[in-house]
Amino acid sequence: MYTGKSFNLWEPDTGVFYDSADAVSVSGHLQRKRRSQARTKSSAFAELSEEVLRDPATLPCRRARIAFRDVTNPTNTRTIVAALLPPDRVVVHKAPYLFQAAGSVRDEAYLLGVVSSMPCDWQSRRTVELVMSFEQLRLLAIPDPGEGYPVRDRVVEVAGRLAAVDGRFAEWAAEVGVAVGSANDPEVKADLIAELDACVAHLYGLDEDDLAVLYRTFDAKRPDRYAKHHAKVLTHYRRLTP
Numbered sequence: 001m002y003t004g005k006s007f008n009l010w011e012p013d014t015g016v017f018y019d020s021a022d023a024v025s026v027s028g029h030l031q032r033k034r035r036s037q038a039r040t041k042s043s044a045f046a047e048l049s050e051e052v053l054r055d056p057a058t059l060p061c062r063r064a065r066i067a068f069r070d071v072t073n074p075t076n077t078r079t080i081v082a083a084l085l086p087p088d089r090v091v092v093h094k095a096p097y098l099f100q101a102a103g104s105v106r107d108e109a110y111l112l113g114v115v116s117s118m119p120c121d122w123q124s125r126r127t128v129e130l131v132m133s134f135e136q137l138r139l140l141a142i143p144d145p146g147e148g149y150p151v152r153d154r155v156v157e158v159a160g161r162l163a164a165v166d167g168r169f170a171e172w173a174a175e176v177g178v179a180v181g182s183a184n185d186p187e188v189k190a191d192l193i194a195e196l197d198a199c200v201a202h203l204y205g206l207d208e209d210d211l212a213v214l215y216r217t218f219d220a221k222r223p224d225r226y227a228k229h230h231a232k233v234l235t236h237y238r239r240l241t242p
Helices: 023-037 050-054 105-115 118-124 134-139 150-163 167-176 186-204 208-217 227-240
Strands: 065-068 082-085
Touching: 065 105, 082 105, 105 118, 105 150, 105 167, 105 186, 118 186, 118 208, 150 167, 150 186, 186 208, 186 227, 208 227
Parallel strands: none
Antiparallel strands: 065 082
């Protein structure tokens, strides 16, 4: 059972877990809860077909999914801490998850890449104090030029590689179109994270002056904290902008 401390950015489990649960019992409970919630029009489960609702194998906990920490504070290194959790894991309320009612796994990878980037996190740090709620998440501007846009497609690939750390994500990685474990080398991982920031900055329409402000103000007490990362981001950013 996962809580907020059970994962970190591009780290699907930290080894700190809330508890464990009997798989049969918890699946039965979640299946009954889903059937009940599906009767409420405002529930995301209301959009599911009866065929899907009847099948416990389609429960969200049976597949890889995005979760995020709902507890934060202004002194945290990052405000949005999201991760792709392995299949067959359940979460407590301190680790809300995103339910995919439509779209593809590649869309899921794209969203994970954007919300895990510093350009996206910078905007959340302007308003979020103690709780990263669904309401706060919905206020974020998420650029999306659509499948087939080269920089968006690169975000999908980079996020997919960063998220699919081992064989638990093999099925998800295959749908995204990336290899499992291809970003586990520390230097490769750091370079991909810098490239991801550059791609997302491009999608937001930021220029180099904007990036300078972003990294200088990300930590108000240490304006030079991300200077090296900023330099790496600029290298990738300049390849994207003529």
